[in-house]
Amino acid sequence: MGKITIDRGLARRQIPQLNEASVPGRRGWKLDGASADRAALQNAAAADRSLFADTAPALPELSELDVVRHFTQLSGLNHSVDNGFYPLGSCTMKFNPRINESVAALDEFTGLHPLTEAENCQGILALLHELEEKLCLLLGYSRFSLQPAAGAQGEYVGLIVIRAWHEDRGDHERREILIPDSAHGTNPASAAAAGFDVVVLPSDEDGCLRAETVRKAAGPRTAGLMLTNPNTLGLFEHEVQEIAAAVHEAGGLVYYDGANANAIIGRVRPGDMGFDVCHLNLHKTFSTPHGGGGPGAGPVGVRAGLEDFLPGPFVTRREDGSYAWEEPAKSAGPVHAWYGNSLVLLKALAYIRMLGGAGCREASGMAVLNANYVAHELAAYWQLAKPGPVMHEAVFSGKKLRDRTGLLTLDVAKRLIDYGIHPPTVYFPLIVPEALMVEPTETESLETLDHFIAVMRQIHDEMEENPDLLREAPQHAAISRPDETQAARRPVLTWLQQERGDS
Numbered sequence: 001m002g003k004i005t006i007d008r009g010l011a012r013r014q015i016p017q018l019n020e021a022s023v024p025g026r027r028g029w030k031l032d033g034a035s036a037d038r039a040a041l042q043n044a045a046a047a048d049r050s051l052f053a054d055t056a057p058a059l060p061e062l063s064e065l066d067v068v069r070h071f072t073q074l075s076g077l078n079h080s081v082d083n084g085f086y087p088l089g090s091c092t093m094k095f096n097p098r099i100n101e102s103v104a105a106l107d108e109f110t111g112l113h114p115l116t117e118a119e120n121c122q123g124i125l126a127l128l129h130e131l132e133e134k135l136c137l138l139l140g141y142s143r144f145s146l147q148p149a150a151g152a153q154g155e156y157v158g159l160i161v162i163r164a165w166h167e168d169r170g171d172h173e174r175r176e177i178l179i180p181d182s183a184h185g186t187n188p189a190s191a192a193a194a195g196f197d198v199v200v201l202p203s204d205e206d207g208c209l210r211a212e213t214v215r216k217a218a219g220p221r222t223a224g225l226m227l228t229n230p231n232t233l234g235l236f237e238h239e240v241q242e243i244a245a246a247v248h249e250a251g252g253l254v255y256y257d258g259a260n261a262n263a264i265i266g267r268v269r270p271g272d273m274g275f276d277v278c279h280l281n282l283h284k285t286f287s288t289p290h291g292g293g294g295p296g297a298g299p300v301g302v303r304a305g306l307e308d309f310l311p312g313p314f315v316t317r318r319e320d321g322s323y324a325w326e327e328p329a330k331s332a333g334p335v336h337a338w339y340g341n342s343l344v345l346l347k348a349l350a351y352i353r354m355l356g357g358a359g360c361r362e363a364s365g366m367a368v369l370n371a372n373y374v375a376h377e378l379a380a381y382w383q384l385a386k387p388g389p390v391m392h393e394a395v396f397s398g399k400k401l402r403d404r405t406g407l408l409t410l411d412v413a414k415r416l417i418d419y420g421i422h423p424p425t426v427y428f429p430l431i432v433p434e435a436l437m438v439e440p441t442e443t444e445s446l447e448t449l450d451h452f453i454a455v456m457r458q459i460h461d462e463m464e465e466n467p468d469l470l471r472e473a474p475q476h477a478a479i480s481r482p483d484e485t486q487a488a489r490r491p492v493l494t495w496l497q498q499e500r501g502d503s
């Protein structure tokens with residue numbers, strides 16, 4: 001195979017700030033003088049004059065075309081799933097089919113007011129009810145609350161449901177949540193936010209949690225255990241049912257972090273594994289664009305007996321076939337208005353409907369196959385953190401390479417940017433030194449995976465032959481490598497600060 005050339009698509013461009021591009025007197029659009037003045041006079045009459053500024057604000061003066069070009073060029077500096085491979089482990093950056101967007105953008109949905117009477121919005125209620133039914137079927141639960149707006153908020157909801165259940169039984173001493181050391185950082189954070197004490201359990205040599213470890217730690221103070229499965233090493237926990245049983249024996253409940261459900265959908269169900277409560281990341285497992293903070297959806301499912309504690313309202317189907325809102329009897333409390341991010345929910349439903357049951361099963365199979373292919377093809381270059389096979393993602397360790405060449409996983413990540421590939425998740429999970437966590441997802445073609453593998457092997461060669469290429473990477477992106485210490489300690493956040501030379 002020939003040498004792979006650097007991607008110059010993101011070559012450094014000088015895009016001036018709007019303030020720098022400003023030309024005095026240039027206008028894009030101007031209000032008709034008379035009406036603008038009339039509006040200004042009306043507002044001024046009602047306003048407190050002491051609040052008026054003496055001088056006009058220093059706004060940039062530009063034409064409409066200047067502004068359009070500015071933002072279009074800036075958007076071209078972003079890397080996204082739509083313009084390149086994005087194997088970000090744990091975050092599942094898969095393709096988001098456009099049909100989802102068309103569905104969610106229908107005026108009939110975007111124009112709805114949340115206070116619309118149930119009888120006047122039966123359509124969306126029927127769809128939300130259908131989504132809940134499908135999630136119950138796919139994950140093995142009795143009911144789902146669609147309200148949480150993110151995975152982490154789903155965790156929080158799951159935990160307050162667990163607490164409400166214990167309190168309802170008059171069991172007030174259960175203050176502890178058990179969490180393995182391989183967990184996503186949001187797990188201990190959510191437990192702390194919900195007011196619990198976190199007990200960290202060590203995972204075993206093979207990266208999995210032992211039921212024996214759980215048995216020793218669980219007791220009368222245990223409210224529950226949170227387990228991610230497949231775990232953050234991309235491994236399916238070997239003793240998952242024994243672990244659930246050990247917590248139940250101690251009187252606690254078990255929580256399934258289902259953010260990685262794209263590895264299991266259509267194959268096994270957390271409800272069948274013995275988990276009482278589970279959250280999903282619809283924005284990972286069932287597509288919908290995410291990153292940059294949202295919007296997301298982290299519905300929470302519970303087994304029979306826990307439904308009453310979920311946040312309300314639910315959408316319930318009446319006997320006559322119509323849909324109504326219903327408040328759960330002992331709700332732990334709402335965490336978002338109404339049903340949460342309803343348009344994200346509709347996108348997820350469109351995705352599930354498009355795939356159907358068999359398609360969901362095939363998708364999880366492809367996610368696992370793709371990850372194992374990458375793991376197999378790169379294992380001779382980067383050491384697998386734990387022996388495979390893996391599930392939907394493969395975690396490598398760059399420790400041996402670091403010890404030999406002095407180059408870090410961070411350098412590899414930066415060099416990938418030069419090839420137009422978004423770096424995988426790095427330095428997570430924390431239990432793997434120099435971790436590199438690759439999640440190719442099911443939507444990538446064999447050609448894309450082969451290209452990524454070839455690039456990674458070439459970077460491996462560069463580590464020996466021309467290490468400066470890695471140390472100085474990225475050379476071909478919008479910005480080169482920032483000084484991360486200075487960026488944290490002395491961030492330059494605004495144009496004005498820069499101009500005045502403030503820190």
Ligand SMILES: *Cc1c(COP(=O)(O)O)cnc(C)c1O
Nearest residue numbers: 090150151152184186228259296
């Ligand atoms: C992404 C993720 C979360 C958090 O989900 P957000 O939507 O980002 O809040 C929690 N657990 C695991 C395992 C995840 O991968």
